Amino acid sequence: MIGRFQARRAGVTLVEVLVVVAIIGVLAGLLLPAVQAARESARRSSCSNNVRQLAIGVHTYADARSHFPPSMVHTPGTTFVSNNGSWSIHGRLLPYLEESTIAARINLEQAWDDGFTTGTPDPARNWAHVRTARIGALLCPSERQPMARTKSGVAFVQPHTYGFNLGTWFVYDPHTGAGGDGAFHPNSNFTAARFVDGLSRTLCLAEVKAFTPYVRNSSDPGGSFPPDAPPQDPQVIAGLCTGAAAADVKLGPATNDCTGHTEWPDGRVHHSGITTVFVPNTRVPYPDAASGGYDIDYNSRQEGSSASARTFAAITSRSYHPGLVVTAMMDGSVGTIADAIEPAVWRALGTRAGGETSSQP
Secondary structure (H helix, E strand, O other): OOHHHOOOOOOOOHHHHHHHHHHHHHHHHHHHHHHHHHHHHHHHHHHHHHHHHHHHHHHHHHHHHOOOOOOOOOOOOOOOOOOOOOEOHHHHHHHHOOOHHHHOOOOOOOOOOOOHHHOOOOOOOOOHHHHOOOOHHHOOOOOOOOOOEEEOOEEEEOOOOEEEEOOOOEEEOOOOOOEOOOOOOOOOOOOHHHOOOOHHHOEEEEEOOOOEOEEEOOOOOOOOOOOOOOOOOOHHHHHHHHHOOHHHEEOOOOHHHOOEOOOOOEOOHHHHEEOOOOOOOOOOEEOOOOOOOEEOEEEOOOOOOOOOOOEEEEOOOOOOOOOEEEEEEOOOOEEEEEOOOOHHHHHHHOOOOOOOOOOOO
8 A cells, every 4th residue: 555655756758858868969059160160260360460460560660670670681693502591581570579578599690590401500599499480470379280390300491370461463573673663672671661552551461371382494485474473373373383392392191291381480472472363262172083182382593502593472362261351451450351252452462563453451
């Protein structure tokens, strides 16, 4: 009789468990994108802060020197004795990025690789600690390959993710010393007055991806594609690469095979610059059956490697932020530019004196 009135045991059924699991799964599915979006927003905010520091550094440099920095320094009619012959804008800005300790070790008049390639580094300079230093302001937190580039199994140099604006297509003529139409070029020393389009309408820098595949030192493409008419179709670039020597094709399956934007101290356009041939995040295809193809940059002649061959370059701004890149204008303002920007507008932003009208955004 007692058992008849015994209280039933508390419990849950299998159906109830499955319902709870389903609800948790739905909530997790809704929450995960929100968490990822919040993380990306934080990374983009940090990236914007980096870009702002660099833009302020450019202006602080100009205040101290009475002109904006050159992309690199090269004596026209000569070639560099050392391959890595001139420091980048990044290196020139170090004193203005709260990196005075590293900056104090730099001699901007000498090659930045301290004899690494010959196996005889100079202990007095000790620049290995400079080129392998990880400088926070030079790397976007969304970069997926932030590791040091190695050589012979040893850390050689750190990459970066911000390229300075070297114009629309033409970069440098080492025979005449003429430079491109961007905010910077080899030996440039522009003042604000030289930016006829206005500082607020001229691009200063934009994001790039580290370890970008690239091709350099092909035949001169200028006859077919003069500076005022860059290639319209990204497929064209692969055709311009046919004259490149195998040693100058920086492509391969390993991370260190693709070395664009991996040398922050180097002033050449494929390492520390961008050009506005193609809008941000354009895929510039280079066919390769084994890999399925590469998304490349192109430098027709690395600056300083020839006394006469001109440099034309398609160095595309890219980022891991969905649909956009973070940029700074020459007035120091920081913002984002969408991949969908019109090519003509993007190229106009790449010129300092292109004659853009007030309708230009």
